[in-house]
Amino acid sequence: MKKLFLGLTIIISAGILSAFYIPEKQSQNIKKDSSTSFVMPDSVKVVVDQSCYMCHNSNARGDAKDALNFDKLSSMKGPALVAHLQNIEKMVKHSWMPPRRFLSDHPEKALTEKQKQVLLDWVNAENNKLFSGN
Amino acid sequence: MKKVSRKFWKYFFGGLIVLFVGIQFIPIKMPVTSENNPDDFLMNVKMPEHVASMFRESCYDCHSNETKYPWYSRIAPSSWLLASDVIGGRNHVNFSNWNKLSKAQQIAVLSDVASEVKSGDMPFWAYPIMHPKARLSAADRKELVDWAQNYQNQIFYSH
Numbered sequence: 001m002k003k004l005f006l007g008l009t010i011i012i013s014a015g016i017l018s019a020f021y022i023p024e025k026q027s028q029n030i031k032k033d034s035s036t037s038f039v040m041p042d043s044v045k046v047v048v049d050q051s052c053y054m055c056h057n058s059n060a061r062g063d064a065k066d067a068l069n070f071d072k073l074s075s076m077k078g079p080a081l082v083a084h085l086q087n088i089e090k091m092v093k094h095s096w097m098p099p100r101r102f103l104s105d106h107p108e109k110a111l112t113e114k115q116k117q118v119l120l121d122w123v124n125a126e127n128n129k130l131f132s133g134n
Numbered sequence: 135m136k137k138v139s140r141k142f143w144k145y146f147f148g149g150l151i152v153l154f155v156g157i158q159f160i161p162i163k164m165p166v167t168s169e170n171n172p173d174d175f176l177m178n179v180k181m182p183e184h185v186a187s188m189f190r191e192s193c194y195d196c197h198s199n200e201t202k203y204p205w206y207s208r209i210a211p212s213s214w215l216l217a218s219d220v221i222g223g224r225n226h227v228n229f230s231n232w233n234k235l236s237k238a239q240q241i242a243v244l245s246d247v248a249s250e251v252k253s254g255d256m257p258f259w260a261y262p263i264m265h266p267k268a269r270l271s272a273a274d275r276k277e278l279v280d281w282a283q284n285y286q287n288q289i290f291y292s293h
Contacts (some may be wrong), residue, residue, distance in 0.1 A: 077290075079287055082241045083241055083245035085238070087241030131238065
């Protein structure tokens, strides 16, 4: 009987492990564009500098920089800019950024509700500009 | 020694069978399907036939309400994996709701589609094993990516 339980344990563990096979999230490729399309307001810049910029800048490494680079954001335009703003909105809305693992070491970098609203209002304003402009 | 290990395997496979039968009794609710989706992407967006068929064959089982469940969706544990793929897939992108998205959201979805297909991450790797029609060649991928990128421009510059 003991052996049966050992067998069951092994199988259940294998089952649980197999649940982690779901694909990892992938970084996005960034389209470059030369013309400047906006200037980030200071109120937004303060929040980004505090909670996002250290991972999402030209000197950063790896996935974070590939997914979003604030040094290049302001020179993007058109659909590429729209897509990046949407991604920022999604991450902020769901509190997926900054990453939870990072926040456990740096709780002071977490966004307050007010700071989230600053980012969301900004994305919204840029969106309105993008879709009423040309 | 030999005897012990034979005994082990006997219990191991015995356990496997008991477990396999047992898990069939765990109730599971597969995500609901619906054929009637007036806001559907393929119904509302004009695109080349081959591009449309790639979306339908390679993506729609996980990213629309029109999931076609295969026979093994009735058997645990593959039913669990399938359910989690469909729930996860629809959560990220559900083509059945296309017209409910804002233009900005549509552009973001197409941008994600282009990068996922370009990198080869989608369709999800295990899927084409059971669905050979869903396999995309390098040329297919390029066609899909190019279309998704062009259509972002169309949405953006045509408003």
